[in-house]
Amino acid sequence: MDIVLDEKESRILGCLIEKEITTPEYYPLSLNSLMNACNQKSNRDPVVSYDEADVEQGLDSLQKKGFARMTHTAGSRVPKYLHTILDRFDFSRQEIAILCELMLRGSQTVGELRTRAERMYSFQNLEEVEKTLRGLMEQDPAMTAKLPRETGRKECRYVHLFLENPGAERTPHGLSDEHRESQLPASERILRLEEETARLRDELEELKQAFTHFKSQF
Structure with missing residues (x-):
């Protein structure tokens, strides 16, 4: 992709997208509000x-690249900022939710994306997330990519391709999932258990449907 963002620009753009969807009453954002959004401890990695x-x-660079602009709203004495990514790309609600989550938290699995993007779009199942990711990968240029499965990991992870170094991990390679998870805070371990439960629930539902179809043939 010709358009490349650094990590700070990606974080700022992701925050603008997120706040437009989740708290539209406070959007566009002032500089201070945007700074606080970038520095949130929840839904951010790192x-x-x-x-x-x-x-x-970061805003100055995003404006030059055509991803953000300044505006003035009635009753406000300070300038506000908004993203312009949808002026450049025709993303669906599903696609913009996935891209936003990847900008805010880096590479993630299908299950993680389904759970974490819930506040922006409610995916029905893992298959809908996978379909959305495939659609983004098949665009020209591609917007997301599937990373090779790493040793010790159970699932592949996905990245967005606006970043200048997509797929760069901040955690040591070669560690097992179990070792990584033992280092996570309790809230993150609970989230991962919920994701695994959702995945198993989807698989069980598929098995039930397949069994019902099988019985109907006799």
Whole structure:
């Protein structure tokens, strides 16, 4: 892809997209609100600590690349900022939710994306997430990519391709899933258990449907 973002630009763009969907009453965002959104401890990986100068620099770059712009709203004395990604790309609600989540938390599995994107779009099942990812990968240029499965990992992970170094991991390679999970906070381990439960529930439902179809043949 010709358009390349660094990690700070990706975080800022992801925050603008997220807040437009989840809290439209507070959107567009002031510089201070956007800084706080970038530095959130929830739904962010990694957790960062940007100051206003960092965010201003990222916004300036995003505006030059055509992904954000400044606006003034009635009753506000400070400028506000909004994303313009949908002026450039015709993404569906499913696609923009997936891209936003990848911008905010980096590479993720299908199950993680389904659970974490829930606040922006409610995917019916894992198959809908996979279909959305395939659609993004088949665009020209491709918007997402499937990473090779790593040793010790159970599932493949996906990345967005706006980032200058997609797929770069911040955790040591070669560690098993069990070892990684033992280092996670309790809230993250609970989230992963919920994701696994959702995946198993989907598989059970598919088996029930297949069995019902099988019985109907006799």
